[in-house]
Structure formats: C-alpha cells, structure tokens
Amino acid sequence: MKIKNKLTVACAALLAATMLLAGCDNGDEDKTANSTPKEIKSIGLMVQDMSNPFFSSMQKEAKIQAKKIGAKLNVQDAQLDLANQDNQISAFIEQKVDLIIVSAVDESGLKPAIERARNAGIIVVAVDTPAKGADAIITTNGVQAGNLSCTYLSEKLGGKGNILIVDGTPIQTITDRIKGCKTALKKYPGVKVVGQQASKNDRATGLSVTTDMLTANKDVQGIFGMNDPSALGASLAVEQAGRQKQIIVTGVDGSPQAVDELKRSGSSFIGTATQNPAEMVRQAVKFGQDTAKGKKPKKTTILIPSKMVTRDNVSEYKGW
Structure with a gap:
C-alpha cells in the first residue's frame, strides 16, 4: 500500500508539473501573438546617411509627425554601414519602441534584424528602399x-x-x-x-x-x-x-x-x-498607427509618383 501511495503521489506531482509547464507555454504564445502595440508612443527612424539632404528631410518630417501624435523619436544614422543598422535595431528592441521606420543599407542583409524586431512586437516600415521582412515598403516609383x-x-x-x-x-x-x-x-x-x-x-x-x-x-x-x-x-x-x-x-x-x-x-x-522623403515618413507613420489600431492596410507596397523638375x-x- 505504501509503495502504491508513493507512486500515486509521484504521478500526481508529475501531472501537475506538466500542466504548469503547458500553461506557461500557452501564456508565452499568447503574449507573442498579441504583442503588436495598441498605440504608437515611440518611433525609431533609421537612415542610411545623414549627410545626404534626402535623409535630413526625413528626420525633419519625423519630428513633425512624432510631435503630432505625441510620440518620442529616436533618429539613428547608419553611415552606410549594415552592421550599424543591425546594432541600431537591437537597441530599438531593448528600448521597446513601437514603430521602426528604416531606409535600409542592404535590403536582404537587414532581414534577420528586422525579423527580431517584428518578433518583439515592433512594427517595421521600410522607406526609400525595400527591406525584406518589413511590414510595409514605401518608396518612390x-x-x-x-x-x-x-x-x-x-x-x-x-x-x-x-x-x-x-x-x-x-x-x-x-x-x-x-x-x-x-x-x-x-x-x-x-x-x-x-x-x-x-x-x-x-x-x-x-x-x-x-x-x-x-x-x-x-x-x-x-x-x-x-x-x-x-x-x-x-x-x-x-x-x-x-x-x-x-x-x-x-x-x-x-x-x-x-x-x-x-x-x-x-x-x-x-x-x-x-x-518625396517627407511623404514617405508621413505614410509610414500612418501605416504604423493603422496597424496598431487593428486596421492594417491590405496594400503593403506604396509607390510615390515622381515628377520632372x-x-x-x-x-x-x-x-x-
């Protein structure tokens, strides 16, 4: 009887532990699945090279849009270095930003970093040049x-x-x-x-x-x-x-x-x-806001028309 009771207790304990672990796994899955921000409170803007006035214009518009929606803005210059952009995305993940707007130095090379950001629940929008893995791409035609x-x-x-x-x-x-x-x-x-x-x-x-x-x-x-x-x-x-x-x-x-x-x-x-770099940023912020509100646009590639001056x-x- 004593041996049987011990086996019963052991089995019960094992079953309880298994259920506890299963419960933890389900909780983590739910957290990951529902990690998209409900509001854009912080924006990370990543540009290729701030010495190019094109990206200075992006920064200027990003400041306007961030102020408009009451979000914090962090701007990073890659100086045309892929490793810099990879590190910058890692920093944004640590800071738990809600939206990353990136002009990628390398559209394929940045994919692993972008995937890390998205897995962390960050909305990622590529501007100016496509970037694999991003939620959306907004660029000139x-x-x-x-x-x-x-x-x-x-x-x-x-x-x-x-x-x-x-x-x-x-x-x-x-x-x-x-x-x-x-x-x-x-x-x-x-x-x-x-x-x-x-x-x-x-x-x-x-x-x-x-x-x-x-x-x-x-x-x-x-x-x-x-x-x-x-x-x-x-x-x-x-x-x-x-x-x-x-x-x-x-x-x-x-x-x-x-x-x-x-x-x-x-x-x-x-x-x-x-x-139109400013329009790219405006569209990126709008995409982020719509996505956060559960209204993610069906169109994820947006081409902005060009005109001859x-x-x-x-x-x-x-x-x-």
Whole structure:
C-alpha cells in the first residue's frame, strides 16, 4: 500500500508539473501573438546617411509627425554601414519602441534584424528602399523616376549623342532607376551609353567617377546621375573639365541643392526627377498607427509618383 501511495503521489506531482509547464507555454504564445502595440508612443527612424539632404528631410518630417501624435523619436544614422543598422535595431528592441521606420543599407542583409524586431512586437516600415521582412515598403516609383530623367535628357540631346551613367550602390531603389533610364533609352536608338560607373551615392564619388569616365570618353554629350548628389558631382566634374557648354546632366531626387543648381546660370545640370522623403515618413507613420489600431492596410507596397523638375518649371516646385 505504501509503495502504491508513493507512486500515486509521484504521478500526481508529475501531472501537475506538466500542466504548469503547458500553461506557461500557452501564456508565452499568447503574449507573442498579441504583442503588436495598441498605440504608437515611440518611433525609431533609421537612415542610411545623414549627410545626404534626402535623409535630413526625413528626420525633419519625423519630428513633425512624432510631435503630432505625441510620440518620442529616436533618429539613428547608419553611415552606410549594415552592421550599424543591425546594432541600431537591437537597441530599438531593448528600448521597446513601437514603430521602426528604416531606409535600409542592404535590403536582404537587414532581414534577420528586422525579423527580431517584428518578433518583439515592433512594427517595421521600410522607406526609400525595400527591406525584406518589413511590414510595409514605401518608396518612390524608381523605374518611373529613372525613365523621366533619361527621357528628358534624351529629348534635350535631340535624340542622339553619347551619355555616361553615374550608378550607385546595389540597392533596389537605385537599380530601379537605372532600369527606368535604360528603358527610356530604348526609345532613342541614337543615344548611346559609353560609360557607366558606380558612385557611393554622394557628391564626392560622383565627381571622381565622372572625372574618370570623362577622361576615358572624350565624345560625351550627356550624363545621368541616379541621385542628385551624384549628378551634382558629375556636373562639377563637367565644369572642372571646362565642358559645361558641351555636356548636360540630369539626376533624381528633387533636392534643395538640385533646385539651387537649376537656378544657377551656366550650370550643366538641367533636370531632376522628384522624390518625396517627407511623404514617405508621413505614410509610414500612418501605416504604423493603422496597424496598431487593428486596421492594417491590405496594400503593403506604396509607390510615390515622381515628377520632372527642370529650369522651365523649377519656380513652381514646392521642394522638400
């Protein structure tokens, strides 16, 4: 009897322990499943490179939106370093932010960090460039922007001439612009690409790679820069070579610096296809709020249209 009683007690204890563990597991699962914030009280904004005025504009709008909804804002600059962005997301997870808005340095490389954030219940919205694993992607229609810029360049060349392409880092946003440009060029068989090199998306490397290409290619009439900093660097290279009367340049962004250059007499820079960084942030915050309220939009990829700004219409352009 004593042995039987001991076995009964042991079995009962084991059953109780099993039920307790099962109860803990269910509780954890419920917590994970219901961890999406009910309100956006804190926002983490991650930009690629704050030296680019495009991202300064994002920061400015993020401050406006955070104040508007009563949320705290933390802005981080990756300085074009994937490891920095990975660490920044880890910090945001520790801080338990509700919404991360990120312009990813590497759309695939940041996926594990984004997944960690989402598993922690954080809403993640990719802006400017796609990022795998994000809840939503909000960006310029890059193919349209590249198409607009190279169409305008080709038209101003009269449909014939040799051009250079100042490419950039291999992220989707930029590859889309190059794709759009080359699609446009198919309509102008008289326009030939005689050189293409990648900058680091900034004015300094735009200047250096264009200088190299101009040295290698004496017969050039036009240049497409895949963003304004690179295009403005290209324009400076043209000016330093004393060829501003022979070569015209277009870009993509619609940046304040591009606007100034369009207004400058004698510049080789003649046009830019717009982006709207502030609208990207506004849309990202709206997506976050809707998701927190249980109204997650069905559309998770939002493309913002681009327009061409030239010397003829720059006075009508509102800018960033």
